[in-house]
Amino acid sequence: MIDELSYKQKAMALLDFIREKQIKYMIFNTLKLKTIFPIHLQKWIAKHVNSKLIRIMDRIAIVEPQEPIANLSLQMYVEETNKFGPLAEEHFFKTEQQALRWLLGE
Numbered sequence: 001m002i003d004e005l006s007y008k009q010k011a012m013a014l015l016d017f018i019r020e021k022q023i024k025y026m027i028f029n030t031l032k033l034k035t036i037f038p039i040h041l042q043k044w045i046a047k048h049v050n051s052k053l054i055r056i057m058d059r060i061a062i063v064e065p066q067e068p069i070a071n072l073s074l075q076m077y078v079e080e081t082n083k084f085g086p087l088a089e090e091h092f093f094k095t096e097q098q099a100l101r102w103l104l105g106e
Helices: 004-021 039-056 068-082 096-103
Strands: 025-029 059-063 089-093
Touching: 004 039, 025 096, 039 068, 059 096, 089 096
Parallel strands: 025 059, 059 089
Antiparallel strands: none
16 A cells, blocks of 8 residues: 555645646656555545646656556546546556657657
């Protein structure tokens, strides 16, 4: 399980950094993720962080975790975020190299 307070603080710090630097492209690499996002945390992050990120960023490349339960948790997390309307363009990838090529338009 994830340390909830720490995760929330890091998520808000990431949002502030992206706003400050006006970042438009991101790779969200969850390839080695071996944990799940609890449902209530998925909803909090979607509402307070991701709903803002998807309006700031143009493209988000998501590298999927290999572990099936972590992958399912990630899919639920993304579905929760998608409830907030217009999204940045997002795609899922198996490797970081594939994600980077897509972000760079190759």
